[in-house]
Amino acid sequence: MNFSPAKSILLLTTLLLTACQHPIKPAGPISSDQDLRDTLAAMARAHDQKTQLAFYESLPWQRTAEPFHTFFVTMGKTQRELYDQLQAWAKTADHGNPMPLTYTRSDDTPGRAQKIVEARQEKLIRGDSKIDFTRDSLMQMYEDYEWQISLIQALQPRVSDPALKAYLEKSLKVHQEGSDELMSLLKRFKP
Numbered sequence: 500m501n502f503s504p505a506k507s508i509l510l511l512t513t514l515l516l517t518a519c520q521h522p523i524k525p526a527g528p529i530s531s532d533q534d535l536r537d538t539l540a541a542m543a544r545a546h547d548q549k550t551q552l553a554f555y556e557s558l559p560w561q562r563t564a565e566p567f568h569t570f571f572v573t574m575g576k577t578q579r580e581l582y583d584q585l586q587a588w589a590k591t592a593d594h595g596n597p598m599p600l601t602y603t604r605s606d607d608t609p610g611r612a613q614k615i616v617e618a619r620q621e622k623l624i625r626g627d628s629k630i631d632f633t634r635d636s637l638m639q640m641y642e643d644y645e646w647q648i649s650l651i652q653a654l655q656p657r658v659s660d661p662a663l664k665a666y667l668e669k670s671l672k673v674h675q676e677g678s679d680e681l682m683s684l685l686k687r688f689k690p
Contacts, residue, residue, distance in 0.1 A: 536598050538654060539585060542670070544602035545643060546582035550575050552636065563633045570684060574640070577673050584666050634688050641681040647674045 555561060561569055579658025589598040602609045620639070627635055651671045657663055 516524070532598075536600070536649070539589065539598070540600040540602045542647070542650065543582055543589075543600040545583050545647060546578045546585065549578040549640070549643070551583060552640075556636075559630075561632070563629070567633050567637070567684060570680060571635075574677065581666070581670050581673060582671065588660075588662050588666055612656075634685070637681055639687055641678060641685060644674045644678040644681060648678060 553571045556563055556568070556571040557575070563571065586600060589600050591597075604613060623635060648671060651667050651674070653663070655667050655671075658667060
């Protein structure tokens with residue numbers, strides 16, 4: 500199948516936007532190193548996906564108007580910093596061995612549901628005009644930022660490593676401020 504560059508970029512954007520969605524996992528304490536690794540891998544993936552979305556938005560034919568563009572630029576920078584900080588911790592932390600943060604979607608019900616929602620959102624994004632892309636991506640980022648805030652708040656009481664705590668505190672601040680900014684930007688869209 501041959502795709503034009505515009506269709507290829509649209510497909511990439513759709514995948515990036517939908518990849519930021521996270522399945523809800525049952526509540527409970529971190530029961531193992533694997534549980535912690537899976538949680539941190541999902542967080543690293545979300546940082547990386549938001550960085551890629553910011554790059555896509557910076558392309559000349561996809562660049563959004565101000566003040567939306569400034570949000571995407573800032574998001575790309577801060578999410579890359581968080582991603583790098585988390586990866587550095589995973590490689591050097593005093594937890595035995597390096598902790599690989601490669602994300603793998605589960606094949607359980609929440610994992611399959613995530614795949615379905617990603618397909619539904621891809622269909623939505625494919626039909627978006629530039630203004631709809633802006634609105635829809637901001638809505639998805641708001642949902643993701645709120646998820647990250649909740650995930651961090653649930654994880655913080657269970658973490659004792661000082662470097663990991665510092666990462667979580669910084670990430671929480673970034674996502675809380677970003678959520679507030681996203682809400683402000685979304686209010687610019689009137690029905």
